[in-house]
Amino acid sequence: MPIINPDFPQLHVLHHPLIQHKLSMMRDKATPTILFRQLLKEISLLMGYEITRRLPMTTMRIETPLTTMDAPVIAGKKVAVVPILRAGLGMADGLLELIPSARVGHVGLYRDHETKRPIEYFVKLPEPEGRTFILVDPMLATGHSAAAAADVLNKYGVADENILMMVLVAAPEGVGVFTRAHPKIQIYSASLDSHLNENAYIIPGLGDAGDRIFGTK
Numbered sequence: 001m002p003i004i005n006p007d008f009p010q011l012h013v014l015h016h017p018l019i020q021h022k023l024s025m026m027r028d029k030a031t032p033t034i035l036f037r038q039l040l041k042e043i044s045l046l047m048g049y050e051i052t053r054r055l056p057m058t059t060m061r062i063e064t065p066l067t068t069m070d071a072p073v074i075a076g077k078k079v080a081v082v083p084i085l086r087a088g089l090g091m092a093d094g095l096l097e098l099i100p101s102a103r104v105g106h107v108g109l110y111r112d113h114e115t116k117r118p119i120e121y122f123v124k125l126p127e128p129e130g131r132t133f134i135l136v137d138p139m140l141a142t143g144h145s146a147a148a149a150a151d152v153l154n155k156y157g158v159a160d161e162n163i164l165m166m167v168l169v170a171a172p173e174g175v176g177v178f179t180r181a182h183p184k185i186q187i188y189s190a191s192l193d194s195h196l197n198e199n200a201y202i203i204p205g206l207g208d209a210g211d212r213i214f215g216t217k
């Protein structure tokens, strides 16, 4: 079951043994790209199982071989998975395996050298009406990109109540920035780490998630 930190009531840390074991393997610097990517996909699938717990249910009349029943099914609410480029792509795969009918949006942001603020360079999103949007990015570090990505969804007509944020590792600084900007968005993470270092890397973290997923330097 998710653990709630009293400092961050919107943050749900998923302390499932399988998630924690796989995350520890990902943190190990000796873990090669192929395994890192596979583990991220597996964790995303397990996290998706928890996150989708809240999807509204309804019933559908069916015939079993023996009788008629009103069987539970997911109500019509549609889902969109929105990776924040580029590291978010690594988390989208697991979620899409779990929810194959989900639409996929993309939000690309880069950091302006002068202002240090995120600037949009690519946004492509599905129809927002009646849809739950799951924003995904492995590292919630400073929180600025995640908050800017949620701003993009708001501008597109998606209310915070219809957005969930799924990350792998969060830093307290990032959770603070994000929750101040979007207090109604629930965040799901496999870990709340200690702090950011002077280069805005999460400690203990796992290094640069994008580089480790794609095998770049």
Ligand code: URA
Binding pocket: 087, 139, 141, 200, 201, 202, 203, 205, 206, 207, 208, 209, 210
């Ligand atoms: N982005 C990463 O990929 N890693 C960090 O530790 C922080 C931001």
